[in-house]
Amino acid sequence: MKILFVISMIFYILYILQVLFLLVNHSKHYKHKKRKINIVSQYCLWIVIPALNEENVIGDTIVSLRNEINKLDSNITGHILVVDDQSSDDTFAIAQSKKEIVVQTTSDIAHTGKGSVLNFATSYIDQHKNEYSENIILIIDADGRMSSEDIETAIFDFQENPGIGMVQSAVKMININNALEVSQDVEFCGMNRKAQITRDNLGDGIASGNGQFVSLDMAKNVRWDNALLEDMEFTLRGWIKGYTSVFNDHVIVRQQAVSSMYKYIRQRIRWCTGGLQCFKYLGAVYKSKYINTGLKIDLTVDMVIPFLYIFVNVVNIYVFYRQIYILFTYHSVDYTLMSLLFIWIILTFLATISYQRYINWYFKHRENPKMHLSIWKAFINTLYYFVVNVITFFIPIVSLYKIMVGELKWDKTEH
Known part of the structure; x- marks a missing residue:
């Protein structure tokens, strides 16, 4: 239990650093354009x-x-x-x-x-x-x-x-x-x-x-x-x-x-399966003289991260189960769930900042300048995104199965 918790915490901390890095890049990019x-x-x-x-x-x-x-x-x-x-x-x-x-x-x-x-x-x-x-x-x-x-x-x-x-x-x-x-x-x-x-x-x-x-x-x-x-x-x-x-x-x-x-699940299974098919290009990407090292690393992380999500979300579900068990059996609260929940809220809030900033810019320049997305509403919206990710954690598993059995038929998104 503690080992799983530590590994999950390390992943979350790295993810927080990644989100902070993305926020800095957002500011730089926004002014440049x-x-x-x-x-x-x-x-x-x-x-x-x-x-x-x-x-x-x-x-x-x-x-x-x-x-x-x-x-x-x-x-x-x-x-x-x-x-x-x-x-x-x-x-x-x-x-x-x-x-x-x-x-x-x-x-x-x-x-x-x-x-x-x-x-x-x-x-x-x-x-x-x-x-x-x-x-x-x-x-x-x-x-x-x-x-x-x-x-x-x-x-x-x-x-x-x-x-x-x-x-x-x-x-x-x-x-x-x-x-x-x-x-x-x-x-x-x-x-x-x-x-x-x-x-x-x-x-x-x-x-x-x-x-x-x-x-x-x-x-x-x-x-x-x-x-x-x-x-x-x-x-x-x-x-x-x-x-x-x-x-x-x-x-x-x-x-x-x-x-x-x-x-939604059908669409994401197709996307994830297609991403797995692209693994075959990684060797040529790393050999390419046209692609810089940072982009190669980013691309590798982008391909691997869905499988890390499987592990982290399984840990989250297990920790939640353990917390309920401890609460009803020993009438106490386990620190692991509280810690993971706290980090999850931080992640959601960090993602909220960029989402709110962009949507309010969009309203100002494209829709109605009088419209404004509050930080609280943006936080709730962003929370929906993370909840959907937890619910659909199994998608990479299904995609991997489809790759293994050769089930690669095109499944279009219905509009």
């Missing part, structure tokens, strides 16, 4: 929407993105390319009715994953590219929303840094009506965003599925493979080939949060 946007070069933007059975959202998404394209700087020409992955519903017909470019995947690659769809889209764009502009691909999920201001900010990153291959946006949830949806907003606006900022300060951002801008050159030369976490795999393949990436949290893609725990 303030600048005036002025597009002077010619760009051709291709907004690619992979779609499989998205009849409920695809129409509104196309209309929203077309409205934003019409507001873009005159130096940016915008196209919407919907790639229907042989949907069995009315996705294809609805997309066609919006008078945008709509294509369907061929039968040999249908339903084989998002990576196949993106490669198919890249081939189409390469054949129809604008020869007199720099062609940029923006990958948006079928439920995604992005403003013209954010699009111009990302394009400006390419203009200011001609050598970069990708710009990744921050992710914000649209629907935050229950605890599970709120926890996802905290995850992406807080924890995931801070980790992205740290990587960016170490030299490169990492693709995060939705809202990523990729140069046509990088898309053609790197291409997506068949991992279930296609965005991470694409990033690693790009790093190994010498392409650099930028994370900009002033560029925001808004998407729907998963509303049910069942769908």
Whole structure:
């Protein structure tokens, strides 16, 4: 019992130091990104929407993105390319009715994953590219929303840094009506965003599925493979080939949060399984001369930490059981539970600071300047995130099992 407690305490202390480090990096990054946007070069933007059975959202998404394209700087020409992955519903017909470019995947690659769809889209764009502009691909999920201001900010990153291959946006949830949806907003606006900022300060951002801008050159030369976490795999393949990436949290893609725990678990099992598939790139990453040591270490920790969470959460559950047993048997309180609970509250509060800061910035610049997220409400929201993590501690175990038995079928998120 004491040995487990000591190991768990060491992990928590290291985690607290990591969160503090991320908070410092957040402050540094936040100041660095303030600048005036002025597009002077010619760009051709291709907004690619992979779609499989998205009849409920695809129409509104196309209309929203077309409205934003019409507001873009005159130096940016915008196209919407919907790639229907042989949907069995009315996705294809609805997309066609919006008078945008709509294509369907061929039968040999249908339903084989998002990576196949993106490669198919890249081939189409390469054949129809604008020869007199720099062609940029923006990958948006079928439920995604992005403003013209954010699009111009990302394009400006390419203009200011001609050598970069990708710009990744921050992710914000649209629907935050229950605890599970709120926890996802905290995850992406807080924890995931801070980790992205740290990587960016170490030299490169990492693709995060939705809202990523990729140069046509990088898309053609790197291409997506068949991992279930296609965005991470694409990033690693790009790093190994010498392409650099930028994370900009002033560029925001808004998407729907998963509303049910069942769908959430299915989504996270796919993500975790895909992350495990990316282990095969670690050797090439460590050998690469293009990737600095700090980024290599960060990437390794990022891949290993889900399994550390399994151990820590099992310890937490066991300690909680022991505390209940001691309380009812001996009418006393064990110091282990109190200590772990205290550290858990500190972690939650530290994560709360960054989440509240970012959300209030978001309200001020994007939604309603009069809105304000209190520190108490932000703390409760962040607590939801940590509780969901404890409840779903088994996900890496399921993912490891799927890897071992070769059960790697693509399981899309339902919008």
